[in-house]
Amino acid sequence: MTALLDVTDFGAHPGQHHADATPAVRAALRAAAAEAGPVVLRFPPGDYHLWPDDAQRRELYVSNTVGDDPRHRVKTIALLVQDTDDLVIAGEGARLVLHGLQTAFAVIDSRHVRIEGLEFDAAVPTVVDATVVGAGPAHRVIRVPPATLFRIDGTSIRWHGETLRSGALAWSGRDALEYTQIHDPVRQRTWRGPNPLFERVRSIRSVGERDLRIDYEHDDEPADLGLVYSMRPTTRDHPGGVVLDSSGVTLLRLRFRFLHGFGVVAQTSRDVTLEGCQFQPPPGSGRHSAGFADFVQFCGCSGRAVVRDCSFDGPHDDAINVHGSYLRVTGQPDPRTIELEYPHAETAGFAQFSPADRIELVDRATLQPVGSATVSAVRQPSGRAHDRPLRTMVVTVDADLPGALAGRTAVENVTRTPSVLIAGNTFRNIPTRGVLVTTRRAVLIEGNRFERTGMAAIYVSGDADEWWESGPVHDLTIRGNEFIEPGGPAILLDPRNTRCDGEHPVHSGVVVTDNRFVLNGSPALDAKCTRGIHFRDNAVARRGAQGPDVILRTCSDLT
Missing domain, CATH: 2.160.20 (Pectate Lyase C-like)
Structure with missing residues (x-):
């Protein structure tokens, strides 16, 4: 009951x-x-x-x-x-x-x-959305939402959160903070860019409950009336x-x-x-x-x-990101033991393996497999405490591995890889990508609408050098979606390997069918180091800038 x-x-x-x-x-x-x-x-x-x-x-x-x-x-x-x-x-x-x-x-x-x-x-909110509601020679008027708290401090603005019971502010920062993206409500586009609001400021004063006039030490007239500068810290x-x-x-x-x-x-x-x-x-x-x-x-x-x-x-x-984590091999005490580390500063501290999980080792330059085995024992962080090293772990497997793995290889847990369904969603006002996906199990992206993403609408990467997000895609279907004027390729298959051999691709098994592309300069599909691409029954229209519909780099088995 x-x-x-x-x-x-x-x-x-x-x-x-x-x-x-x-x-x-x-x-x-x-x-x-x-x-x-x-x-x-x-x-x-x-x-x-x-x-x-x-x-x-x-x-x-x-x-x-x-x-x-x-x-x-x-x-x-x-x-x-x-x-x-x-x-x-x-x-x-x-x-x-x-x-x-x-x-x-x-x-x-x-x-x-x-x-x-x-x-x-x-x-x-810890993001400040400042809309330019007035502009003239040497000045702007910006408007901030009622939820935004601030204090004018000379020629600077201090944004801040609430005062907590302890008397401390929940958070605070000045002027443009650490990161800005820009939103155009008329064109319905959002992108990353420089923030001119607080450059060469002569004075700041309130001209209404939520409006601030910023005067500058130059005579230029800003051309950004109506744009929204979205500012935040980065931690x-x-x-x-x-x-x-x-x-x-x-x-x-x-x-x-x-x-x-x-x-x-x-x-x-x-x-x-x-x-x-x-x-x-x-x-x-x-x-x-x-x-x-x-x-x-x-x-x-x-x-x-x-x-x-x-x-x-x-x-x-990004709106959606599905990935695993490559771990760098740093040592090999014996043929069945490898020492690993989290190489990216923003990811560490949680457990990656359980006994009986299957792992795959890849060459970092090619992202090609060089060995696989089953985990028999592991010493790793728990994800809940700092009593063990948070960036390193030691894995023992059930079979001998190749030698000289340290430095040149990375490890993925291929047991912890999901199948994926992304269907019927709408993506808009996104500065980067709509969907990132790197998983070797079946992926279906169907019936979605991607409106003017700042970069690729769908991005299939996989890298063991920058973000360390694993791994290859083997079964990807992109069907019945609408792509409206993406800022980059609508679909980008771009593994971050530095050496690509057409006989040994990273990704494979990609079907792109029954989609509608409305493009302005960007291609519908840009693919690298992929085997088995089937691009068929898609409608492609162009507004403004022309360009190729499909770009293929070291790809094979194409329809």
């Missing part, structure tokens, strides 16, 4: 702006975890304000965030589901407002969890949400209005689904950014990774 719980029975009262619902939500989740059978935990409609002071905290290491930086090893989590099975968290009409810097939700060591209907937002100290070491997790009809730090990360988990979710700032808020970085990542997952019928609007990096 299913147990029914309600957060209001634990002291959470929607609509009370100054009340912290965190203790009540913690108590409700604790009670749900204690139930023996299936549980439904309900959030009635209304706003719930969650402050970090009494929130749950966990030491966690998450891909593409801050690696093993000790300053950020502990994450503050607004909604924590841990060691819990058969739980539904239902919240149609409920809005969770996060204060300070927090991970919106975490599902850890749990099975059969569904979170549905909730809306997540930040009281003070990804929290994942926006995380599904960690769990299985059978579904995120259904969630509305992510802002995700701080990174996106929703499914890491070393199995069978994770996002369906009907919306990643988009609140309408009428004056905000154009819904995320601090990527929106969704699957890292080292297995089973099925499914993203269906979602909308992605306004991230600060």
Whole structure:
């Protein structure tokens, strides 16, 4: 029998702006975890304000965030589901407002969890969206959203978060912060670029509740009226949400209005689904950014990774990225033992292998396999503590490996690779790519609409030198999608190997069919070092600049 719980029975009262619902939500989740059978935990409609002071905290290491930086090893989590099975968290009409810097939700060591209907937002987003609403000789007027807090300090602006119970500000930064992307609401394009707002400033003053006039020490008249400069720091100290070491997790009809730090990360988990979710700032808020970085990542997952019928609007990096992690081989004490390390500064600290997992070693220059084996034992970080080395591990396998592996090779866990379905989604106002995918199991990208991505709409990479995101694609179908004026190739197959032999491709088995491409200078398909490309029954139209429809570099077996 299913147990029914309600957060209001634990002291959470929607609509009370100054009340912290965190203790009540913690108590409700604790009670749900204690139930023996299936549980439904309900959030009635209304706003719930969650402050970090009494929130749950966990030491966690998450891909593409801050690696093993000790300053950020502990994450503050607004909604924590841990060691819990058969739980539904239902919240149609409920809005969770996060204060300070927090991970919106975490599902850890749990099975059969569904979170549905909730809306997540930040009281003070860590991205500042400044719209140029006036411009003339030697000045601009910029408008910031009501949620943005700031203070004028001479010829500088200090942006900041709320004051916490400790008296400290949740965050702060000055002027252009550390990163800028630019959004054109008329052309519906977003791109990375320089920020001229705070160059050679003579004075800054308020000219309205949300308007700031910036005067300059030059006579030029800015030509950026109407553009939005989206500014933020660059430290990804929290994942926006995380599904960690769990299985059978579904995120259904969630509305992510802002995700701080990174996106929703499914890491070393199995069978994770996002369906009907919306990643988009609140309408009428004056905000154009819904995320601090990527929106969704699957890292080292297995089973099925499914993203269906979602909308992605306004991230600060890619919308969806599905990948594994290459580890650099640094030593070989004996023929059956290899020493490995995390080479990228933003990824470290979590376990990569279990006994019986199958691994593949690749030459870093060619990305070609040079050996494979089954793991028999491993010494590695746990992902939850720093009592072991966080960047290195030692793996013992069941068979002799080739010699001289150190430095020239990388290792991928090929057991932890998912099949992927990405279907019925919409991608817009994205400065980079819509979908990145590198997995050797079957991938179907179907019925999506990609609108004016800043770079390639679909990017298939794989590299053991820069981001170290593994591995090859062997079965990829891209079918029935619309690609509207991408800023790069609509589909880019670009493994980052430095030596490519046509007889030994990195990627293979790619079918591109029944798609509609509307292009302006970019190709529909740009492929390198791939065997078995079938490009057929696609409609290609061009606006403006002409160019080749298909570019092939060291490819074979083509239709």
